[in-house]
Amino acid sequence: MPSPKILVLPGSLRTGSHNVRLAALATKELALLDIDVTRISLADYPLPLYDADLDARTGQPDNAVKLKQMISAHHGIFIASPEYSASVTPLLKNAIDWVSRVREKGDPTYAAFKNRVFAIGSASTSATGGLRSLMALRQILELGCGAMVVPEQVAIPDAERAFDDMDNLVEMRLANLLRAELARLVDMARLMM
Numbered sequence: 001m002p003s004p005k006i007l008v009l010p011g012s013l014r015t016g017s018h019n020v021r022l023a024a025l026a027t028k029e030l031a032l033l034d035i036d037v038t039r040i041s042l043a044d045y046p047l048p049l050y051d052a053d054l055d056a057r058t059g060q061p062d063n064a065v066k067l068k069q070m071i072s073a074h075h076g077i078f079i080a081s082p083e084y085s086a087s088v089t090p091l092l093k094n095a096i097d098w099v100s101r102v103r104e105k106g107d108p109t110y111a112a113f114k115n116r117v118f119a120i121g122s123a124s125t126s127a128t129g130g131l132r133s134l135m136a137l138r139q140i141l142e143l144g145c146g147a148m149v150v151p152e153q154v155a156i157p158d159a160e161r162a163f164d165d166m167d168n169l170v171e172m173r174l175a176n177l178l179r180a181e182l183a184r185l186v187d188m189a190r191l192m193m
């Protein structure tokens with residue numbers, strides 16, 4: 001059976017980021033399922049803070065178009081989203097805002113978010129594991145951008161102790177939740193092929 005293409009995208013650039021670790025683990029789990037998976041960093045798509053005047057004057061920056069094209073080239077997207085002030089990081093929100101504005105020839109509105117499926121996860125040093133970031137991100141993607149987001153999600157609490165030396169999750173319950181979520185993402189992504 002041909003593999004859907006899955007993109008993995010962490011919402012942090014921090015050295016030692018727990019969400020980059022979560023993204024790396026999701027990438028490994030998908031690769032073990034023989035899925036065609038690509039992990040990117042938003043460091044490779046630097047963008048100015050969204051400015052509607054700039055957008056109107058010069059259009060979207062090349063990196064917004066490139067990121068939109070990268071997302072559009074995949075059937076499923078897993079986002080590892082840190083929690084800042086009970087929401088998503090400005091880095092992630094800014095990237096989503098710019099990408100949401102990109103319309104290439106013949107594109108519908110919010111083109112990057114249509115005809116593909118999203119799954120979301122978070123890791124935080126707090127006891128709630130970034131759960132509120134997931135609530136905010138689900139709202140942004142579903143209500144803001146019209147995206148389909150799978151109902152499963154995983155929030156990894158106490159992130160400094162959650163991963164072992166091999167970057168696997170210590171707690172089997174969380175590892176199984178991630179696997180179940182990724183399995184659903186793959187199943188739904190197949191429907192988008």
Ligand SMILES: Cc1cc2nc3c(=O)[nH]c(=O)nc-3n(C[C@H](O)[C@H](O)[C@H](O)COP(=O)(O)O)c2cc1C
Nearest residue numbers: 012014017018019082083084085086124125126130
């Ligand atoms: C400005 C700021 C705000 C934060 N607010 C929250 C928060 O509201 N809830 C929470 O669980 N963690 C919060 N944190 C902790 C981060 O979620 C935690 O440091 C996490 O590891 C960051 O993700 P990263 O490791 O992928 O960079 C905050 C951190 C920063 C820097």
